[in-house]
Amino acid sequence: MDEWDTPRPTLHLARLGLPGHAGGCPSVRGRVALAAEAALTRHGTALTEAALAGGGRLWVRGVGEEDLPAALDLHARCSPANLVRRYPGGAGEADGYLRHLLSGRHGRSVAAHLDGGELVGLGHVLWDGSESEVALLVADAWQCRGVGGALVETLLALAVARRSEGVYAVARAGDAELLGALRATGLPWTESPEDDDALVVSARLPGGAA
Secondary structure: OOHHHOOOOOOOHHHHOOOOOOOOOHHHHHHHHHHHHHHOOOOOOEEEEEEOOOOOEEEEEEEOHHHHHHHHHHHHOOOHHHHHHHOOOOHHHHHHHHHHHHOOOOEEEEEEEEOOOOEEEEEEEEEEOOEEEEEEEEOHHHOOOOHHHHHHHHHHHHHHHOOOOEEEEEEEOOOHHHHHHHHOOOOOOEEEEOOOOEEEEEEEOOOOOO
16 A cells, blocks of 8 residues: 555644744643654654645655655756755756755755655755754745645744754745745744845744753
């Protein structure tokens, strides 16, 4: 039986109590955050599920090096302009980053799948001292349908689980998918313009080490 036909325990990460969501009790937030981190060690277990705008559902689960072929297939379904927004070296170097990102040595990776198993989005949270960097890629055909929001919510939950003091992302000024997903969390994001039309978008996290 395919893993997508089997029941999957689900964590609704909105219960973390991030600003903009109901709840906020530190003890409850801590328990859910730890459960999210533990779930990443179980292959095929969905961390959360979400409704897609326009109909349908998706699931977010932890991924690793064994998921490299599916991640490369996602790249093949993304436009060069989409890959340029996500990777420093652009489309020509995008595939080369994947093995490093999926290794788990510097953070954690998650993927968004449709009900049939097709991978439509990939997210990474990278440990950077007391902070965490989040990055995500959504297939062109699935942008603005809630995929980015589901990935961001999961990545923030993992950063909270690690007790990061803050989180940040590097985005292009016109990157509506990433900027919209970040702003929808309700965190107080600060945007700092960088060179080459880039923005560093950062926020403090509740329950951080500080």
